[in-house]
Amino acid sequence: MSTGTTKSYVDANEAELIRRVCAGEKEAFYELVxxxxxxxxxxxxxxxxxxxxxEEVAQEAVLKAFSNLSRFRGEAKFSTWLxxxxxxxxxxxxxxxxxxxxxxxxxxxxxxxxxxFPKDFADWREIPSETLQRNELRDALKRxxxxxxxxxREVLILRDIQHLSIxxxxxxxxxxxxxxxxxxxxxxxxxxxxxxxxxxxxxITGKQEYEKVRPW
Amino acid sequence: xxxxxISCLEVWREISNYxxxxxxxxLRARMEAHFKVCAHCKAIVDGxxxxxxxxxxxxxxxxxxxxxxxxxxxxxxx
Numbered sequence: 145m146s147t148g149t150t151k152s153y154v155d156a157n158e159a160e161l162i163r164r165v166c167a168g169e170k171e172a173f174y175e176l177v178x179x180x181x182x183x184x185x186x187x188x189x190x191x192x193x194x195x196x197x198x199e200e201v202a203q204e205a206v207l208k209a210f211s212n213l214s215r216f217r218g219e220a221k222f223s224t225w226l227x228x229x230x231x232x233x234x235x236x237x238x239x240x241x242x243x244x245x246x247x248x249x250x251x252x253x254x255x256x257x258x259x260x261f262p263k264d265f266a267d268w269r270e271i272p273s274e275t276l277q278r279n280e281l282r283d284a285l286k287r288x289x290x291x292x293x294x295x296x297r298e299v300l301i302l303r304d305i306q307h308l309s310i311x312x313x314x315x316x317x318x319x320x321x322x323x324x325x326x327x328x329x330x331x332x333x334x335x336x337x338x339x340x341x342x343x344x345x346x347x348i349t350g351k352q353e354y355e356k357v358r359p360w
Numbered sequence: 361x362x363x364x365x366i367s368c369l370e371v372w373r374e375i376s377n378y379x380x381x382x383x384x385x386x387l388r389a390r391m392e393a394h395f396k397v398c399a400h401c402k403a404i405v406d407g408x409x410x411x412x413x414x415x416x417x418x419x420x421x422x423x424x425x426x427x428x429x430x431x432x433x434x435x436x437x438x
Contacts, residue, residue, distance in 0.1 A: 170435060170436060170438065171435075171436075173435055174431070174432050174435050177431075177435075178428070181423055181427065181428060181431065182421070182423055185421060185423045185424075185427065186421045189421045195424060198421075199423075199424050199427060199430075202423075202427075203427075203430065203431055203434055206431060206434075206435070207434060207435070207438055210435060210438055211438070259369060259372065259373060260372065261372070262372065262400075262404050281414070282419070285414055285415065285419050286419060289415070289419060300415065304411075304412050304415040304416050305415060305416060305419055305420075305421075307416070310380075310382075325376065325377060325382075328376050329373070329375065329376035329377075332375075332376050332379075332408050332411050332412065333372070333375070333376075333404075333408065335411045335415065336404065336407040336408055336410075336411050339407075339410075339411065339414070340403075340407050
């Protein structure tokens with residue numbers, strides 16, 4: 145860890161754990177990463193969208209962080225650094241798995257250009273709290289998220305589930321803050337397009353058919 | 361105070377930043393004036409806000425059972 149004058153983002157407890165790990169205490173590393181298990185797993189899921197692959201990558205990423213811990217400079221929060229390693233490992237896995245396929249991992253650049261036009265103007269106001277508890281809604285959310293292109297899904301998960309800042313998200317993904325904002329806009333609007341029709345009525349009233357509440 | 365009108369397209373471009381409270385006050389005022397008269401954009405901003413809330417509250421990726429244990433033994437063997 146840095147002992148220079150640059151600002152350190154690492155809290156005292158973590159700094160102490162890191163010192164102990166670097167002094168050879170392996171068990172301290174488990175203590176250090178344990179609070180971030182879910183964050184690491186979720187980051188892997190955001191890219192791989194598959195439970196078994198996400199676990200494999202999450203565990204590899206943690207081990208990679210372990211062997212590279214002496215290189216951690218405290219220029220970001222430890223959790224951000226860990227998530228960044230996970231994202232990189234997940235991307236590597238995706239490339240490796242898709243190498244034999246014709247499809248390219250690099251999605252068309254044009255996706256970020258031009259405007260996104262909402263497809264649906266359903267009026268969607270308050271969400272009753274009991275609606276949130278419904279499995280049907282949770283399933284719909286997961287499906288909608290899984291259906292997003294990877295580059296939108298990863299931004300949405302890091303921002304809206306993991307609550308990373310715009311800057312942290314940019315750092316972790318290796319893209320500009322402007323790009324984070326553009327992708328986040330698209331991710332949220334696409335999610336809204338997919339989910340809003342259900343809120344025309346079916347999830348709130350429990351009816352099987354959507355009720356149209358559009359202004360025309 | 362009069363605010364300069366803003367088009368639906370311009371509103372859509374900024375809607376995610378607006379929800380994140382990340383637009384400058386002048387633009388914010390123009391967007392708010394627009395929402396008062398445009399039901400479509402009002403529906404979109406409400407929906408976008410709901411997406412943020414729902415995703416934040418409703419999507420949870422539970423780590424698979426035994427994940428922690430497996431991780432612990434991998435660290436021990438590393």
